[in-house]
Amino acid sequence: MDGPILQVDRLSRRFGAVRAVDGVSFAMAAGTITGLIGPNGAGKSTLFSLIAGALRPDGGDISFEGRSIAGLTPDRIFRAGLARTFQIPRPFPRMTVLENVMLAPLHQSGERFWNNWIRGGAVAREERAARERAMELLRLTRLAEHANALAGQISGGQQKLLELARVLIVEPRLLLLDEPAAGVNPKLLETMLETISALHRRGITFLIIEHNIDVVMQMCRPIVVMARGQIIFEGEPDGVRRDARVLDAYLGDVVP
Numbered sequence: 001m002d003g004p005i006l007q008v009d010r011l012s013r014r015f016g017a018v019r020a021v022d023g024v025s026f027a028m029a030a031g032t033i034t035g036l037i038g039p040n041g042a043g044k045s046t047l048f049s050l051i052a053g054a055l056r057p058d059g060g061d062i063s064f065e066g067r068s069i070a071g072l073t074p075d076r077i078f079r080a081g082l083a084r085t086f087q088i089p090r091p092f093p094r095m096t097v098l099e100n101v102m103l104a105p106l107h108q109s110g111e112r113f114w115n116n117w118i119r120g121g122a123v124a125r126e127e128r129a130a131r132e133r134a135m136e137l138l139r140l141t142r143l144a145e146h147a148n149a150l151a152g153q154i155s156g157g158q159q160k161l162l163e164l165a166r167v168l169i170v171e172p173r174l175l176l177l178d179e180p181a182a183g184v185n186p187k188l189l190e191t192m193l194e195t196i197s198a199l200h201r202r203g204i205t206f207l208i209i210e211h212n213i214d215v216v217m218q219m220c221r222p223i224v225v226m227a228r229g230q231i232i233f234e235g236e237p238d239g240v241r242r243d244a245r246v247l248d249a250y251l252g253d254v255v256p
Contacts, residue, residue: 003066005030005174005205006051006082011060011070013046020046022229023060030173033196033206035220037213037240039249042226044209045087048176051207052084053077064174083167084176087209089159091166093152097143100151101134101165102127130169137165140198142191157188164195174205181212193219225249 004027013021020043028034036044049055051062053074062070064082072080091100138144141161146154151162160180167175180192196219200206210216216223217237225233225240227249233240240246 004028004063005065006207007061007063008047008051009061009063011047011050011062012058013050013055014058019229021050021057024226024229024231025060026224026231026234028174028205028207030205031200031203032222033200033208033220035216035223036207036209036226037211037216037223038226041228042249043229044226045178047226048084048178048207048209052082052176078170078172081171081173082176083170083172083174085160085163085167085178085180087179087182089156089163091151091159091162093150095151096148097138097151097154097162098131098134098147100162101137101169102130103166133169134165137168140168141165141195155185155188157184157192160184161188161192161195164192168199172204174207175199177206177208177210179209179211181210181215189215 006028008027009025011021011024012019022043024043024047036047038044046055050057053069053072053076056071060070061068064077064080067080069077069080069082092103135144135147138147141164143158143161143165146158151159154162164177164180177196180196181189184192193215196206208216208220217240220237222235223233223237223240224231225243225246227245232245232249233243
């Protein structure tokens, strides 16, 4: 596509006297893995919630694939092809792993109850296709052997992989990942990073909040740094460790 896949322009959001996001502007090229880092309280999660529609901005604009999405509801943004995961996974714990993934497909005939009588064949075909697609994604995220386990009984790291599989079933073009490495053991972290790389090769663009700097430096080009609600750095990983504003934000030193 021509132009950036995501354009954020002078975006702002207050909570009382606190400017959680304060005039933020940046653009993301399609096909990139962009890292979003910053100290606690920098405004990263608020920015994610504004982009994904969970919060309405006080000012500014957000464009996805050239169309404004500022203020749209999360379901409309999701249907447009922009999806997000959360730092703390939110599966349906009493449903199986496979059932959790199969919940996501949109606009199926079975959503209208009368179609189960008058278009039973179409409903059955769509359900088979959804099941096959869900199993493909569970194999991709290495959860296939847990397909029939209750989602509440798998580990926290596996739940993060499950959440990723759930949003992938609708084939998003831009994925916002909130702390994918947090609380994940080294083996599952390797699986997570391999999955992200595989999806990236398939053409999905990523914006990733992550506190694990090693992961950010390994995967992300470019890196955006936030502090006190504003962007203080955009660029390649080599520049992050040398930038005085970034060091000041993380270490609290006074940098002239």
